[in-house]
Amino acid sequence: MSTQIQNVSSHHGSSSSSLSQHPPSNHQPLSRYESQKRRDWNTFGQYLKNQSPPVALSQCNFNHVLDFLRYLDQFGKTKVHLHGCIFFGQPTPPAPCACPLRQAWGSLDALIGRLRAAYEEHGGSPETNPFGGGAIRVYLREVKECQAKARGIPYKKKKKKRNTIIKGTQSAKDIEQQAS
Numbered sequence: 001m002s003t004q005i006q007n008v009s010s011h012h013g014s015s016s017s018s019l020s021q022h023p024p025s026n027h028q029p030l031s032r033y034e035s036q037k038r039r040d041w042n043t044f045g046q047y048l049k050n051q052s053p054p055v056a057l058s059q060c061n062f063n064h065v066l067d068f069l070r071y072l073d074q075f076g077k078t079k080v081h082l083h084g085c086i087f088f089g090q091p092t093p094p095a096p097c098a099c100p101l102r103q104a105w106g107s108l109d110a111l112i113g114r115l116r117a118a119y120e121e122h123g124g125s126p127e128t129n130p131f132g133g134g135a136i137r138v139y140l141r142e143v144k145e146c147q148a149k150a151r152g153i154p155y156k157k158k159k160k161k162r163n164t165i166i167k168g169t170q171s172a173k174d175i176e177q178q179a180s
């Protein structure tokens, strides 16, 4: 009789799976609109402070707002052809040109909407809201028409570019199978 020594190598790997699970955040972050509004409001406040002499918010009128909108154009990314440009009116010019980049009308329109709301949230009265004046509406309409002509884009309907569905349904299926 031979005693068999059973080499029981019960090496239980006690690996406590330390999956780094992100705990659900309880504090609700600001919505995109709200955080954008806050940023816009700070930018505008900074702009007023940088004027010489600095402009107090209580003294701010529509002229400051118009200047602010023109000031923002230098950071714009929308090509707006000048009247002398050979691509004037072409929605998709075949070559680059020296025409300036501007803030797109839609961006300015949305910006004014946010600042108008922010002004009143910060205690400004709707009657004196410099963002709600007729001069701003006229300016925005002019920008809209000018950009519509210069770029040849009708503003009635915005083209929705949502047809970016990748056609590789097979590879998508493969990934799904691997995942399950």
Ligand SMILES: [Zn+2]
Pocket: 080, 081, 082, 085, 086, 087, 088, 097, 098, 099
């Ligand atoms: Zn041009």
